Amino acid sequence: MTATLPERRSLLGPAVRVFEHHLLVYRRVWKSNVLGSVIRPLLYVLGMGLGVGSLVDDGPRADTALEGLTYFEFFAPAIMATTAMQILTNDALWPIRGGFVWFGTYHNQRATPIDAGDVVTGVLLWHLAKGVLSAGGVAVVLLLFDGTRTAALLPAVVFAAFAGIAYSAPLIAFSASRETDLAYPNIQRFVIVPMFLFSGAFYPIDQLPGWMQTVTRLTPIWHGVELCRGVVHGSLEFVNGAGHLAYLLVWLVVGYVLSRRVFTAKLGV
């Protein structure tokens, strides 16, 4: 028995194998998952958009408060970004621990020609895909409504997924570095949920006190929301768009570098 292994074809090869592992696992759950990623935003968009919308759109400041948009038009595209954030931050917590501790997947992969860094790249590739799937589910729902039926939903899906991995990349580094999973629920309660509420998805952030506006502008989700809303309604200017993307990219790159460092340490004890 002698191995005749082909030469590595590409640098990304080993990371793609890690991605394939996720894909194989996903095959088992995709039906319920895909259904959920359409039904959930549908209920959400209907409930919020129509309920709150009827209040706001008939209100005294309806013409000016939302940049000339109906409440539905204002809030619905933002849900693409917040959904990607919520799903990917969840994926960046317990499943990462599973890869190290409960299933040992990462240790298995590390025992083959896959390096710790490849594992991180592969996991993030998967998160990007998962972000596209979850924001895509929202986009499908938005196609049902006149106010948001546009080809610009496509770039919005990409922006939303990008905002999602700007969260998961640093969070993967965090959850991988923990000895226990005790802190995970607090991350959701005290970091993700507040960001969701103050992201500018539900109301323009100029409704907030000045200092809170500054804080909000520092959170990646606000940039994701601005990108999605802007591109869907054709109001996104190039310079602003590039700025938002660059800011998200910083989080992604820093998170990626940190994650590689933590994985390399943990998988090479």
Add this chain to the structure above:
Amino acid sequence: MDTDEPLIRARGLEKRFGDFEAVKGIDFDVHRGESFGFLGPNGAGKSSTMRMVGAVSPVTGGELRLFGLDPATDGKAIRARLGVVPQQDQLDEMLNVEDNLVIYGRYFDISYAESRAQARKLLEFVQLEDRATSKIMPLSGGMKRRVTIARSLMNDPEILLLDEPTTGLDPQARHVLWDRLYRLKQQGVTLVLTTHYMDEAEQLCDRLVIMDEGRIVAEGPPAELIRVHSPREVLELRYPAGANAEQGPALEGIGARQEVLPDRVLVYADDGEAALSEVHRRGASPESALVRRSSLEDVFLRLTGRTLVE
């Protein structure tokens, strides 16, 4: 690589975790086609050594070469030629048995079609072809271990590393595993395994090292180790509870050596029956007595003063 060069060569190999030294400078060579074992109790440093050999855990001192390559710089190339059975199975419970193997084959860049064919062939080899589509959870410990062994063979490895392949399995499951490993050995796969079972070491290893507290305390083929370090036979004497320790003086001078354990007294002698007659003659008759051949367990006891499995 020249043909005399060992597949694995370690000189002064060390592993530190912070201040703690788990492996304290060990030397060994493993040659192609050989079946080589690390025998030692829990905490001896077997897994730490295996993980360095597996090119996963960085060497913290000394020298290690596999296929003439340095794991620090050629880890990927080395791992491409290894099969690894870790101490914990680490099977993916989200996937069925066959998919566990198929995706593992993908890690070595084997095409899906080839990987699936290889997975089927190997499931047959470990006698689990009828479990291909089963989930992992309902499998017995022995079956899971066989799946893990099949998985480790996906890349047709030149060296198979097995960390405690049968620990925790019942005797029958162990024999099934030993049989499969023996076949691999016959096919020319180089086996490197760790165990704290002396019978496993005797069954599977052409050559082994005995490890204790991070050091190698003896090395050689099992039969030779026994011959060199222990008289041919062992007389095991059991006295009433708590009375074993008092027998020491009465037994002095019988056989080559005595060992008083909490539950029995061992008398090492080339002729166990003769030693037993002498015990009776001195009026130190035990509740029960048995004569058996010396084993690696006795070698370990002799060299470290402790038993292998506490």
